[in-house]
Amino acid sequence: MGLRGEAAILGYCELPPQRKLTREPSFNLEQWARLSKAALDDAGLSATDVNGVITPLIGEADMFVPSTVTEYLGIYANFAEIVDLGGAGSAAGIWRAAAAVELGLCDAVLVTFPGTHHFPMDDRKPFVMDDKMHFGASSNAFGSPQAEFEIPYGNLGQNGPYGQIAKRYGYEFGYDERAMAKIAVDQRTNACATPEAVFHGQPITVADVLNSPMIADPLHMLEIVMPCQGGAAVVVGNADLARKSKNRPVWITGFGERVPYKTPTYARDLMTSPMVHAAEQAFSMAGITRSEVDMVSIYDCYSITVLMSLEDAGFAEKGKGMDFVTNHDLTFRGDFPMNTAGGQLSFGQAGVAGGMHHVIDGARQIMGRANAAQVADCNRAFVSGNGGIMSEQTALILQGD
């Protein structure tokens, strides 16, 4: 079952995240075009090689999004898909692109996720905050379960629900806040070797994390991603294009995905995340073991997401993740390199493009382009995506030749 490993990431573009945009404001569609062109240039491919697109939701269209994109770029696509899986969308888009290539539908697919939300403004087209923006990714529409049973109790957005997960984790398995802080500290070390990271040049300590404000008990501010402006694009292509590409091809050899619920309240077992299934399928498909992976890039909207993903993906024993992160060096030069460009916690989270940070982190290492943060002899990467409140999760295995 699954991929044969005959589709590869051939190029990418990841804008350095900015807390405050100094680049020119632009619409998501404009970003779609420019990010895609940059990724194609990176791969050494031309736009006419592309016959597939995968997009997230964009600001300029509520429906007919894929065809809006293909028209804007002038691509006659054989496969045009919108992926609505939040932070899992990027990894989800990569395996869908690989599947489209392996099925022979496409030669090359652009998976482009604009991540700059600072648009041009005009009084004649005023920006209106809608319920979705007010309530943080929940629907407040009549008849929506979130509107009726969650939002009125303040169960919305991300901080509260992730705090609830972390609290429950502590009840079931114990809690070491220094171990949780170390996740953020090691990732910051990686960001300090990555000039594009938003927190480059700003190392932190465990004490810094624990002294930062408590946002949603037990999660501190420095355990939570900072929203940034950015964007990312990846080109996935077939073996013929891989031979033409400038970069070492990064083959997509395994994936898994699980989408069981939206809100943690309704998880049958909140301590068993969808990653259990997603990672097991990915490793099984790729035919490799956890110990054969040279680096991991774990979706890190919150420290607790990293901790539970490491356990549920099978890298750490269930309930022992705190010991695992304490006993391993998670930096790019460590014995368990993780989020080697800083992760979203320290590289910056450019909206829905944040998930692509992990895809590109893995691809960059396998291509050998991580410069000061390069993991020696890196040939295999595990990448995770996470959307909603640990409620939509995707895993990828990436491999070099």
Add this chain to the structure above:
Amino acid sequence: MTTYTPETLSRPLPVPTPLTRPFWDALAERKIRIQYSPSLGEYIFYPRPLAPRTLADDLEWREISGAGTLYTYTVATRPPAAHFASAGEMILAIVQWDEGPKFSTEIVNADPAQLEIGMRVRPVFCDHPEGDITMLRYEPETNS
């Protein structure tokens, strides 16, 4: 995407649907009524037309005591949305009813320091006449 913008950022209140109405009507009477699927052998929440997982068409409304345990919680020191700015510190909780299902709620009448996951909690019925609705919150059973 709707472009409707509320004029004031008042706290959002539940609006029952025809299907969910029995749950809300019961709360107004200080009772808790949720659905049960005999073929599944389980209570379910929130209300649906068919049982989740089996899609069995046998859901029936049953009254439960409403007693439960605190499954997890977090103290929100910052309002989860601008609409809750006047609410102050909120204890966002998940309560597991003795009958099985979990329920998103708030813990009230409690100092966060006294809370422990697994502790017994009991219903607090909160009338909101402005929305013609009764909401179900929880407090520690040890409250006098």
